[in-house]
Amino acid sequence: MSARAAELPWWADALVMPVLNLALAFLVSGGVLLALGEDPIECVQIMFNGAFSSGSGIGYTLFYATNFIFTGLAFAVAFHAGLFNIGVEGQAYIAGLGVALASLYFEFLPAPVIILLAIVFSAAFGAAWAFIPAYLQAKRGSHLVITTIMFNFIATALMAFLLVNFLKPDGDMAPETRTFAEHARMPLLQDVFGWFGLTMAQSPLNLSFVWALICAAAVSLLVWRTRLGYELRTLGASPDAAVYAGMPVTRLTVIALMISGALGGFLALNEVMGSQNRLTLEFSGGYGFVGIAVALMGRSRSIGIILAAILFGALYQGGAELAFDKPNITRDMVVLVQGLVILMAGALEHMLRPTVGRLFAGCSTTATAQEA
Amino acid sequence: MLTRTIIAITATALMAGAAIAADKIKPAVVYDLGGKNDKSFNQGVFDGATKFQKETGIKFRDFEIQNDSQREQALRNFASKGFSPILAVGFSQAQAVAKIADEFPKTQFGIIDMVVDKPNVASIVFKEHEGSFLVGMLAEMAAKSGKVGFVGGMDIPLIRRFACGYVGGAKAANPKAEVFQNMTGTTGAAWNDPVKGGELAKAQFAQGADVVYHAAGGTGVGVLQAAADAKKLGIGVDSNQNGMHPGSVLTSMLKRVDVAAYTLFDAAKNGKFKAGVQALGLAEGGVGWALDKNNKALITSEMQKAVDTATADIKSGKIVVHDYMSDSKCPY
Structure with missing residues (x-):
């Protein structure tokens, strides 16, 4: 009974549940x-206006959202294969x-080449950091949650060193690299708009946002339209079935996690290359962990992740405005x-689910009864 | 170059303009990641600003940043809403201040612990080496073994400046002085690791040190605790920490960030805001050592006399305490 009650129509799962939880x-x-x-109503107004009512506010919201799109996608790809990658932060x-x-070291090259190199390098470094836990999981059966979370600590220590x-x-004084040369940064969207004679408000929003949208589309294609995606989903739905179908489970595990690490790595494009323009301590700032919530809320679908990322971006930006406007709120x-x-x-996603499921089940039974 | 000169001229003109409407300032503070309740550096600024608010009735606004991206955002937010002067706390804010100061040439900015070379930024730095020199003398005179220790927080030039002045003071009191030095770590976590601070202090006591001075923020709490536990002496830093373990804290090296905040706001109020570097040392009352009822019994009249003489000599320029940050070397 309870198992049947938990089954929701897809639209309720995608819309009603997130709205209720929120x-x-x-x-x-x-x-x-x-x-x-x-006054809570006033606070919500300040948060909403802070996130969406000004050009600069929207810029900051989308800037934070870019981080969450990358980390959300990273978590989702592994999650499709049934893998829990808690290590996006470290990657x-x-x-x-x-x-x-x-x-820093290729700054003698023209800007487009540096951007391309940065994309390749960040993906490679992120994927490489995911490789060891992936290998240990696939070959030795070490628990991925433990290894990835431990690798976050190793990453922190290594980077500080x-x-x-x-x-x-x-x-x-500060443990950070020198500032990147002007042309070795990710172009800000306000500058890109400027090339076409358009003006845009000041914000750290940069071309990484466009790259995040491209990545979202690519992940969607990969997961739902390719053979590899099918295999990943099979592995996630039923590892036994994947083995029985002759799929290379070890390789799939490693591939899924390396794609995940590469996507997570793009966070560095936005934060380091787009905003700080230098490598700083702890720039990953917990975005990797919030990405888990973003992916869960977005139901691991690209569209859902983008929307959830914008929501969290708005919470970050609106929250800053709230703290700014209300000295009482720290x-x-x-x-x-x-x-x-x-x-x-x-975490509490499943708290309301049975109740809502029962409601829907009740409605549909009544409907069937009336038809009869 | 030309634009810079023009900016400088406009800035000066506007500052003169500000002098007329001086009593209507809207001061603001942007703290560093530590937050305004860190019981040390940021809190000192908060205290100074609060004192200014109480005395003048001019309200100030403040903001605690949550991540690096918010530095610029907070400064720009305050500047665009007409706040001035805006005080940024900590060396990590330098880049953001430089950028926003360019965007808002009419706004007055201040930064503590770092130099930002802009026509509308007052950079406030402290001569920590001078204060450390004095407590170094006191430590050496109080140590029967002739051995004293230093526990630093994060290993950065600023903290080495404390250490170097301290060694200089100890050697001035006794040329045969032996000084043990340890840094807690190399990242920001080193500011808040009282357990490790305590261990380092214990190790120095085991080597024979009688007095240990800390320049380590929250880590220092462990240092002073270890000194009290071992029935030895500790020396506090930044604010007056004598009362934390009365009788076990020889003195505290005072770094008056509260005075810096108060002075900046007060100058702006009176239309006397001045851009450029202000190095606050003994002569300016920016650094010093704490003497109160908690440590009165520990400071002999002989020690007091020696330190008073040294203070006068440093103020007059007869003694020049070496600044580690001027050449990254410590000659003592």
Whole structure:
């Protein structure tokens, strides 16, 4: 009975559930805001206006969304193959090395070539960092969740070591590389618009956003329209069936995780090459972990991931505006709201599902009864 | 070059204009990632700004950033809403301040612990080596063994500047002084690792040190605790930490970021905002050492006299404490 009740029509799964979860998250946050003596409606207005009402606000929202599209896609590709890649954070962090390599050591090349190299290097570094856990999972059966999360720590230590000892210019305080040359950066969209005589508000939104959309389309094609995608989905749905059908399970596991790592690595394009213009400590800033929630909320579909990424981008940007406009609301409060959304959309996703399922089941039974 | 001169001229003209409407300033603070309740550096700025608010009734606004992208965003947000002066806390803000200062040449900016060379930015740096020199003297005079220790936070030139001044002071009090030095780490995590700080201090005590000075932010809490546990002496930093373990903290090297924040706002209010580098040392009251009821019994009149003489000599220029950051070397 309960198993049948949990089955939802696809549109309810894709629309009703996320909206309900989101509403619940805002309801709880609203309670906290009330307790703080703030008007929740006004706060939601500030957040919404901050994220969408100005050109610069939209720019920042989409800038953060770019990060989430990359990490969400990264998680989703592995998830289709039944693999839980918690290591996107570390893979993206290491990919920063690839970007820095292209922007610092190949700066004698023209801009388009540097951008191309940065894309290739960031993908390669991200994929390479995913390779070891992937190999261990496929060949030795080491638990992927454990190895990938541990590799995040190794990545943090390795990057700190490299930045402090080799990449930092002498005499500088902050452990970060020198700033990239003007032409070795990812062009900002405001500059790209400027080439065509159009003006756009100030924001760190850059061409990585376009690349993120291209990646979303490519992932969609890969997963749903290619043989490899079919094999990945088979592996995810039933590993036994995949083995029985003669699919190379070991190779598929490694390939899925390396694609995942490469996609996660593109985060470095946006943050390092597009916004900071230098390799900094901890630039991956937890985006890799939020990507898990984005992928779950977006139901691992490209369109869903883009929408969920924009939602989280709006939460980040609107949250900053809220903290800015309301001295009473600290940044910790904003993190709390973001955390509640992640909790409701991710972890507690199944809390409401049986109830909603039963409702739908009830409706359809009535409908059938009336027809009869 | 020409544009820069023009900017400089306009900026000066506008600053003169600001002097007329001086009492209507809208000050703002952008903290570093540590946040305004870090019990040390950022909080010092908050305290100074709060004092200014209380005394003048002019409200200030502040913002705690959550990630690196928000540095520019917060500065631009304040600037575009007419806030001025805008004080950025910490050396990590330098790039953002430089960029936004160009975008808003009419707005007055301040930055602490870093130099940003723009016509509308006041860069406030401290001569930590001078204050460290004084506490180095005190440490050496209080140490019966002649051995003293130093625990730094993150291994950066700024902290080596503390260490170098400290060694200089110890050697000035006793040419045979032996100084142990340890840095906690090489990343930001080194500012907040009291356990490791305590271990490093214990190791230095085991080597025979009697007094250990820390310049390590939150890590220093462990250093002072270890000193109290071992019945030895610790030295605090930035704010007055004498009261944390009364009787076990010899003194604290004061770095008056609160004074810096207060002075910047006050200057802007009176139309006396000045761009350029302001190095606050002993003579400017920017650094010093703490003497209160908690450590009165630990400081003998002989120690006090020696330090007072050294203070006067540093102020007059008779003693020049070497600045590590000027040549990345420590001659002591």
